[in-house]
Amino acid sequence: MKTLMLISNGFEEIEAITTIDILRRCGVKVDVASITGSREINGARDIKMVTDTLIEDVDVNGYDALLLPGGLPNAHNLRDDKRVIRIVKEYDKAGKVLAAICAAPCILERAGVIKNKNVTSYPGCIDESAVNYKKVKAVRDGNIVTGCGVGGAIDFALLIAKSLGKVEEAEKVRKGILYDWPLE
Amino acid sequence: MKTLMLISNGFEEIEAITTIDILRRCGVKVDVASITGSREINGARDIKMVTDTLIEDVDVNGYDALLLPGGLPNAHNLRDDKRVIRIVKEYDKAGKVLAAICAAPCILERAGVIKNKNVTSYPGCIDESAVNYKKVKAVRDGNIVTGCGVGGAIDFALLIAKSLGKVEEAEKVRKGILYDWPLE
Numbered sequence A, B: 001m002k003t004l005m006l007i008s009n010g011f012e013e014i015e016a017i018t019t020i021d022i023l024r025r026c027g028v029k030v031d032v033a034s035i036t037g038s039r040e041i042n043g044a045r046d047i048k049m050v051t052d053t054l055i056e057d058v059d060v061n062g063y064d065a066l067l068l069p070g071g072l073p074n075a076h077n078l079r080d081d082k083r084v085i086r087i088v089k090e091y092d093k094a095g096k097v098l099a100a101i102c103a104a105p106c107i108l109e110r111a112g113v114i115k116n117k118n119v120t121s122y123p124g125c126i127d128e129s130a131v132n133y134k135k136v137k138a139v140r141d142g143n144i145v146t147g148c149g150v151g152g153a154i155d156f157a158l159l160i161a162k163s164l165g166k167v168e169e170a171e172k173v174r175k176g177i178l179y180d181w182p183l184e
Helices: A013-025 A074-079 A082-093 A106-108 A150-163 A167-176 B013-025 B076-080 B081-095 B105-110 B150-163 B167-176
Strands: A002-007 A031-036 A039-044 A046-050 A065-070 A097-101 A140-141 A144-147 B002-007 B030-034 B041-042 B048-050 B063-068 B097-099 B138-141 B144-147
Touching: A002 A074, A002 A097, A013 A031, A013 A046, A013 A065, A013 A097, A013 A150, A013 A167, A013 B013, A039 B063, A039 B150, A065 A082, A074 A082, A074 A106, A082 A097, A082 A106, A097 A106, A097 A150, A106 A144, A144 B150, A150 A167, A150 B076, A150 B150, B002 B013, B002 B076, B013 B030, B013 B048, B013 B063, B013 B097, B013 B167, B063 B081, B063 B150, B076 B081, B076 B105, B081 B097, B081 B105, B097 B105, B097 B150, B105 B144, B138 B150, B144 B150, B150 B167
Parallel strands: A002 A031, A002 A065, A065 A097, A097 A144, B002 B030, B002 B063, B063 B097, B097 B144
Antiparallel strands: A039 A046, A046 B048, A140 A144, B041 B048, B138 B144
């Protein structure tokens, strides 16, 4: 299993890093590719990350899933990038997993792949009347996996792993990170 | 309110980034300082971050709290660094907030500041019989705030914010990130 994350400046750090970290813990390969032309990108809360690679340096056909973190302007940068929209459409046609969190479902909306589907997002980021909007941390509908935002990032990442067949691994990671320990 | 995070290679990405991100959302200034001599550091799941500064370039007296993320070997690097242990002891004497998550409470243990206190950690990372060990996501005892690991990172960060007087802000952030939305 090999996944591609596309990302740019203004990405939401918890959403991006949680998705990468949890998927790698589940044994899923994640390549993080910047669309900005620079591997060094700056998050919405001013945390600097160095990505693995650039979009122009990867063979986008070589992946099983696309990962789209939120954060602004990152989600709008991705939505307004024709290369990204083309990849989303191609992956959708091929039945590959498309995962987007928080503001990033607007990218799936622009590509026309979530109409009438069970979808969540940060409130107000997509036309909620054009989908079967779910007020939940994370939801899957076929090849579409969406998450509500920072507060659902771990559940979103675990659901992506499960959607890629890593069901036992996701359960093991969930336990290993002590996600079920009580608050107090 | 101004806080200092000390960090090195092998840091746990979700724990470090969640703490920085949530605290900044709460209006707390966070300076992230590498102890490695290089601002570019590599996490336990191979995510590269560029820190704000280096430990040798900050005035450690200018902060209200110390933040210690987990991940190995990061937590052991910090524990075995005499500068870090000296800072922990000084902050403790001054009653400043000392926050550590996952494996990082071993740094507080080495500095001798958590004996008989209410503390959590990732299981096996400290001598649990020498503290009043709590199997919870996050716990505070006076100036000591500890978290259990990745699965408690958001609660740990919110508890640090509250310990720094940002009670209303923490509640607002908790709601804003949709932490209370249902799983499904």
